[in-house]
Amino acid sequence: MPRKKSPDAPIDNETLAKLYALVVRLVSPLPPIPVQGVDFIALIRPEDIAFITPEKRGVKIVDREGKSWPRYDNITKIEKRLSADPRFFKAHRAFLINVELVRGIKVGKSEKAPGKVFFRGLPDDLFAEISEDALPELKKRLGF
Amino acid sequence: MNDLPRLLSRLLPGDPVGVIFPDGAEGAVTADRLALIKKGRGPGAIVRLVDGTELPAALDYATLFRRLSASPNWFKPHIDHLVNLDRLERIGEASSDRYQLHLAGGAVAPLTNVYAPDLKSRLSLDSLDHVIPFNRPAYWMLKENLRDIEAPINKMEKPELLATFGASFVVSDIIGNFLWQFVNRIRKGVQPPLTGRNVRSLWYAIKPALSKLGVIHGMDHYKTVSKKLADYVACGMMRYREFGFAEEGNWTIGTRRPEIIIAAEKRSDIGYLRLLRKSFGTSVIALGGKPKTITSEYFTDAFKAKVTDYHKPGRVLVIGLIDYDPSGWIIGNTFLDDLRVFGIKRARLVNLITPANYTPEEIEINKYSLLDPEAGDDSEDPPDGGYATTLEKWMKEFGGINGEPYGLETDSMILDDAKVRRLIKKVLDSLKSKGRVTG
Numbered sequence: 001m002p003r004k005k006s007p008d009a010p011i012d013n014e015t016l017a018k019l020y021a022l023v024v025r026l027v028s029p030l031p032p033i034p035v036q037g038v039d040f041i042a043l044i045r046p047e048d049i050a051f052i053t054p055e056k057r058g059v060k061i062v063d064r065e066g067k068s069w070p071r072y073d074n075i076t077k078i079e080k081r082l083s084a085d086p087r088f089f090k091a092h093r094a095f096l097i098n099v100e101l102v103r104g105i106k107v108g109k110s111e112k113a114p115g116k117v118f119f120r121g122l123p124d125d126l127f128a129e130i131s132e133d134a135l136p137e138l139k140k141r142l143g144f
Numbered sequence: 145m146n147d148l149p150r151l152l153s154r155l156l157p158g159d160p161v162g163v164i165f166p167d168g169a170e171g172a173v174t175a176d177r178l179a180l181i182k183k184g185r186g187p188g189a190i191v192r193l194v195d196g197t198e199l200p201a202a203l204d205y206a207t208l209f210r211r212l213s214a215s216p217n218w219f220k221p222h223i224d225h226l227v228n229l230d231r232l233e234r235i236g237e238a239s240s241d242r243y244q245l246h247l248a249g250g251a252v253a254p255l256t257n258v259y260a261p262d263l264k265s266r267l268s269l270d271s272l273d274h275v276i277p278f279n280r281p282a283y284w285m286l287k288e289n290l291r292d293i294e295a296p297i298n299k300m301e302k303p304e305l306l307a308t309f310g311a312s313f314v315v316s317d318i319i320g321n322f323l324w325q326f327v328n329r330i331r332k333g334v335q336p337p338l339t340g341r342n343v344r345s346l347w348y349a350i351k352p353a354l355s356k357l358g359v360i361h362g363m364d365h366y367k368t369v370s371k372k373l374a375d376y377v378a379c380g381m382m383r384y385r386e387f388g389f390a391e392e393g394n395w396t397i398g399t400r401r402p403e404i405i406i407a408a409e410k411r412s413d414i415g416y417l418r419l420l421r422k423s424f425g426t427s428v429i430a431l432g433g434k435p436k437t438i439t440s441e442y443f444t445d446a447f448k449a450k451v452t453d454y455h456k457p458g459r460v461l462v463i464g465l466i467d468y469d470p471s472g473w474i475i476g477n478t479f480l481d482d483l484r485v486f487g488i489k490r491a492r493l494v495n496l497i498t499p500a501n502y503t504p505e506e507i508e509i510n511k512y513s514l515l516d517p518e519a520g521d522d523s524e525d526p527p528d529g530g531y532a533t534t535l536e537k538w539m540k541e542f543g544g545i546n547g548e549p550y551g552l553e554t555d556s557m558i559l560d561d562a563k564v565r566r567l568i569k570k571v572l573d574s575l576k577s578k579g580r581v582t583g
Contacts, residue, residue, distance in 0.1 A: 020145045027154045029147055031268040032232075036275040038287045040236035040246070043267065056292065057282040070286060072279035 021086075025100060028085045033078075035061060035069035044069060046085050050119040051128040052078055052096040064101055066122050091117055091138060095128040099141050105130060150216050154230050157217035162202030163191055170202060175215070179231045179247040181208055183224035194231055196249035219266060221245055225253040235263075235272055243272050284381050289317055290324045297322045298349045302356045315359050319368050320376075322350045327382040337388030343370050343438075346387070374437045378485050384438040391442045394432060400425025402450045404572065405491075407431055408465040409475055409554055416558060417465075424568060426463075434475055440482035447488070454488050463571055464495035465558065469514055469551030470538040472497070496567050497554050499545055507545060510556035514549040 011019070028046035035042050050062045058072035071078070079096050082088045087100045092114060101119045108115035108130070115130040117138075130138060158175035165171055177193050181201065184190045189205035192198050201208055209226055212218045219229050227245055234246035235255070243255040255263065260272060270276040274283065284290070293308060297318065300308065309318055326346065329335035338345045347366040354360050376382050384391070394414045398404065404426040408417055411432035421428045427450075429435075429443055447454065454460050462479065466472040476493050483491045499507055514535055535549060544550050557564060 016145060016148070020148050020151075023148065023151045023155070027151050029151060031266075034267075034269055034275045036278070036283060036286065037234065040234045041269070041272065041275055042234050043232055045230075057279055057285075070282065071275065072277050072282055 024086060028087065030082065030085050033061065033071070033081075035071045037069075042069060046082060047087065047098070047100065049088075049098050050101050050122055050126075051091075051098065051117070053094050053128065062122075062126065064119070064121050066126055089134070089138060089141065091128055091130040091134050093131070095130070097128045097130075099138070102138075102142060105135075105138065105142070107135065108132070153215045153217040157228055157230065158212045158215040161191055161208065161212075163199040164202060165199065173199075175212070175228075176230075178212075178228050179249050179251040180225060180227040180253055181205070181212065182226075182253070192247070192249065192251040194248040196251075219259075219263060221253050221255040221259050221263065223256070227251075227253050229266065232267075237273075280380055284376070284379050285324070288320050288324075288376075290321055292328075293321060293325055296329070297325055298353050300353055300356075305353060305357055313357065315354065315357075315363075315365060316368050316372065318354065318357075319350060319365065320372050322346075322353075323369070323373055323376060324381070327386055330386055337386065339388035340390045342389050343373060346373070377437050377441060384441050385445065389438060391438050392432075393442075394439065395429035395443045395446075396421055396427065397446050397450045398425050398427040401572070402427050402447070403454070403460050404575075405429060405447075405460070405462045406465065406568065407462050407476075407479060408558075409433065409467055409472060413465065413554075413558065420564070420568065423565065424572065426568075429479075431466075431475055431479055434478050435482055437482065437485075440479070441486055444483060444486035444488055448486075455490065457490050458492075460488055460491040461571075461575065462491055462493045463568060464493055464497065465554050465564070466495050466497055467551060467554050468495070468497045468499070468542070470534045472551075472554075473538050473541070474534070494571055496564065496571075497552055497557055498542075499552065501557070501563075501567055502552070506556070507552070510552055511545050511550040512553065514544070514551050 026047070030046050032043035032045045033049070035044055044061055044063055048063050050064050052059050052061050052075065054060075054075050055070070058070055059075055059078055061069040061071055063069065075094065075096060079088070079090060082096065087098050089097055089099050091097045095117070097117055098119075101121075102117055103120040104118045106116045106118070114132070115135060117128040117130050118124060119126070156174070156176055157178070160172040160174050161178065162170060162172050173191070173193060177195075179192045179194050181189050181191050183205040184200060187204040187206065189201040189203065189208045190198055191201050203211075205224075212226055213220065217229050218226050220226050227247060231248040232245055233248055236244050236246060238244040238254065241257070243260065245253045245255055247253065263269070264272060295304065297305075297308070305318070306313070323346065326335060326349070330337050344366065347369045350369065351360060354365060359365070373382075373384075377384055394411055396418060398421060401424060404424070406417055406420055406424075406426050406428045408414075408428075408430050411430045414428075414430035417428035417430055420426070427447060429439075432439070451460065460483075464476055466476050472495070476495060480491055480493055483489075502510065539549060545552075
């Protein structure tokens with residue numbers, strides 16, 4: 001019968017890694033993303049981002065409350081900036097999504113009608129798209 | 145995994161904090177519910193919660209500060225404030241060189257300049273002024289609420305106008321969007337420019353649409369068109385030239401010394417300026433009071449084409465024939481500002497109309513009072529509250545004449561042509577000796 005560990009015993013690396021992964025699911029290891037407002041800079045914490053998609057003059061960051069923020073950047077650069085945060089997933093060439101906020105997906109029927117990703121707290125008409133190629137990986141991450 | 149303590153601190157940034165509720169009961173709040181703490185009266189502290197509640201703390205500020213600042217999530221933006229960085233929502237400008245931190249629940253903390261570099265570093269920000277990368281047109285679109293509207297606004301009927309701008313529309317919003325749409329249609333080639341015409345033509349183009357909304361009476365919306373256009377040009381969103389407007393042309397670029405600009409305040413002096421240009425080969429411009437942005441744009445376009453090294457330090461000099469008084473001071477500065485807006489950032493101004501260029505006798509003959517007897521300014525002594533603001537500032541900067549509020553008109557100098565030429569030559573010779581003037 002294995003001996004019960006003392007509460008004061010040092011935490012082994014495996015437990016620490018699990019703890020770290022758990023904490024990262026709650027709070028991002030990255031600093032907030034600054035976005036431009038009128039006469040102010042707003043700071044969006046990565047864990048509050050639902051998805052990011054390109055728009056005419058940069059990208060649009062949609063937060064967990066459905067608010068939309070402009071950033072004069074391209075999606076590739078943003079993807080790179082957020083690459084150290086495992087919650088972000090490139091669901092489509094035009095959508096970077098926060099997997100931790102996903103509440104459901106709807107599989108598309110063809111390349112022209114890609115699948116949709118829905119987010120906790122956001123209405124159904126505020127969704128991201130998912131490509132056929134990215135679908136298996138997203139399903140895996142969501143525990144399908 | 146090295147940043148685990150920092151991440152845990154984001155979840156729980158410190159021990160609970162004792163507070164006193166409005167009914168006098170003592171309690172505690174967990175640190176994640178705190179937006180900021182600040183010094184209260186005396187040694188006490190006030191805590192501000194993320195829901196906007198403000199409560200006195202049970203501990204004094206110094207003790208609370210010491211306890212909380214041990215956690216990496218807290219930041220001191222000011223001697224009397226400590227903020228929870230995880231609850232920081234916005235950084236805004238309080239004035240031209242000061243910032244404010246806006247936290248969850250509406251709390252606001254000042255940011256002292258000395259702490260700004262640390263904040264930038266903690267949040268990995270390149271600037272506190274704006275987000276980098278910055279897109280000027282996109283920023284101004286956001287600021288001015290400009291949209292990419294497809295259908296020509298000036299041809300819309302009332303229902304379409306209301307559907308686009310809302311039932312509680314703002315006229316300046318319609319005008320701003322009309323200007324933005326109009327210049328973009330010119331850029332795309334679907335709208336011919338208004339070649340040879342002026343800003344009024346833009347007003348006549350939008351007037352029928354505004355008429356359909358019943359808003360053309362009561363206010364002079366031509367002024368809004370003119371002002372909005374000048375603002376958009378000044379911020380680099382568009383150029384007058386793109387519209388093809390005619391400009392009065394009270395200026396000429398020089399031949400031998402184009403980098404020297406002789407600028408006169410009065411439009412009527414353009415003929416005299418052209419004589420000076422013939423003699424000295426300099427550029428000349430009659431500002432006509434506060435210079436119009438369109439004039440500055442057209443002038444600087446031609447100037448930069450001729451003086452290609454205009455960006456070099458000391459290269460561009462403005463010799464002013466501008467009244468020695470507060471208005472002249474504003475006119476000169478506005479011209480320098482306009483030059484900067486259009487890319488000539490290092491120009492200097494030497495105004496010839498200054499007491500140093502007059503004999504005491506000439507000053508006595510030509511000086512005039514800057515006080516307005518109609519406004520009750522009949523004494524030469526400063527009133528209790530000082531002079532009117534602009535005069536006060538001007539007096540501080542230039543000292544009037546022997547410390548008294550007197551000015552000198554440009555005409556007192558221009559009437560003496562030989563003197564004007566002698567003074568210009570003196571300035572040019574001094575530059576020549578420094579190797580800054582060609583020709």
